[in-house]
Amino acid sequence: MTAVLYSFRRCPYAIRARYVLALVGVKVVLREVVLKSKPEALLRLGGRSSVPQLIDRNGQRYPESLDIIFWALKHCSNDKLKETLWRRQTVGQNKIMAWIHYNDRFFKHWLDRYKYADRYPEQTEMYYRQQGERFLQRLERRLVQSRYLLADDMSLADICLFPFVRQFAAVNQQWFESSRYSNVRSWLSSFVGGVLFQNVMTKWPAWKEGQETVYFPPEKIGS
Ligand SMILES: N[C@@H](CCC(=O)N[C@@H](CS)C(=O)NCC(=O)O)C(=O)O
Structure with missing residues (x-):
């Protein structure tokens, strides 16, 4: 079965x-x-x-x-x-896992608050966005150097992160489109614009x- x-x-x-x-x-x-x-x-x-x-x-x-x-x-x-997605060398694997953990533990926390700012009235939507932007800044710094997070070919780090960045962008698409994260935008488009x-x-x-x-x-x- x-x-x-x-x-x-x-x-x-x-x-x-x-x-x-x-x-x-x-x-x-x-x-x-x-x-x-x-x-x-x-x-x-x-x-x-x-x-x-x-x-x-x-x-x-x-x-x-x-x-x-x-x-x-x-x-x-x-x-x-398989070897591109999950690198053969431990150093690559560690980098992939570090990105995923950073996403799942840090970015997801602020993403939830930014998405549902009315459920977390202790801070403003803008505050939550700025916290999440710290992650976008890290991504942008990386993506200036290469097409994907580890190198010019896609790894599990990219695949595991992009659905969360997509949600973050969708909270205020207009803001995201005019933000300074142009490399993050192209990276995200390379996923969401595809037939896959x-x-x-x-x-x-x-x-x-x-x-x-x-x-x-x-x-x-x-x-
Ligand atoms: N760490 C889990 C998280 C999965 C998760 O939180 N899924 C949410 C939907 S996005 C869910 O099922 N929520 C309802 C529940 O936990 O009962 C994973 O990587 O699969």
């Missing part, structure tokens, strides 16, 4: 997992989850019920986006692509037990 991916279309963690699955061409069964009414099959697994989560053909569970990404790489038959991303963001109806199987990535995919 093909592995099953519980996913939520707009979730940045799920987007990065789907992006890697699509890029390396590993097929899964997709179950689109509505967070407010999670399916019984997901809740029955017990423990955390966040998305994305993947259950492989042996019933082994991968409960975090990074677990799913490394599972996908393990099943990728293109060694060159369109496929990753296909709209799926909420999954219901017994429905026809939906596969991801969709059959016809380009990059």
Whole structure:
């Protein structure tokens, strides 16, 4: 049986997992989850019920986006692509993980406050944006030097970060478009402007037990 991916279309963690699955061409069964009414099959697994989560053909569970990404790489038959995404040298791997941790622990914190500033009235939206901008400044300094975060070729660092930067940009698109982060803008466009991303963001109806199987990535995919 093909592995099953519980996913939520707009979730940045799920987007990065789907992006890697699509890029390396590993097929899964997709179950689109509505967070407010999670399916019984997901809740029955017990423990955390966040998305994305993947259950492989042996019933082994991968409960975090990074677990799913490394599972996908393990099943990728293109060694060159695999080595580009997850560098062979430890120094490259450490850099990738440092970016991901910085994103997940620091940037995500300020992104949530900037996105929902009305739920965090202790500071202004502008304050939250400025905190998040410290991350954008770091990205910009890096992206002046190379096309992607580690070098001129894309690694997992880029894929794992861009869905969060996309959300940050979307809070006030006009501000972002006229901001001084021109290299961040081009970097983000290189992802969201691609056919691969369109496929990753296909709209799926909420999954219901017994429905026809939906596969991801969709059959016809380009990059
Ligand atoms: N660290 C997790 C975070 C996943 C996460 O927070 N997902 C959110 C949606 S964006 C979620 O499922 N929230 C509902 C819940 O936690 O029950 C990962 O990398 O997969």
